[in-house]
Amino acid sequence: MSVIAEIIDILEYKVEKLFAKTKSLEQNNQELKNDLVKAATLIESQALEIENLKKQYETLKMAHSLLGSDENKRDTKLKINSLIRDIDYCIAQLSD
Secondary structure, eight states: OHHHHHHHHHHHHHHHHHHHHHHHHHHHHHHHHHHHHHHHHHHHHHHHHHHHHHHHHHHHHHHHHHTTOSTTHHHHHHHHHHHHHHHHHHHHHHHO
């Protein structure tokens, strides 16, 4: 009987250890999920910031070329022509 009792004690010890390990892994998993959500939020905010900076860059580039810079003059002319076409289209739509 004492051999069976020892086996049961060992088994109980291993089960308790297994439960503790499982709880530890669940906590670690939850922390990793939280970190993942934080990282995704950070990536999204950085992507929005990049888009805003790109728009600002394009605006500054156009303003710089309008001030008399020869750089990007062609792009500015194309953009102005595009805006004029859009305005003409809107006027045509309103006329109908």
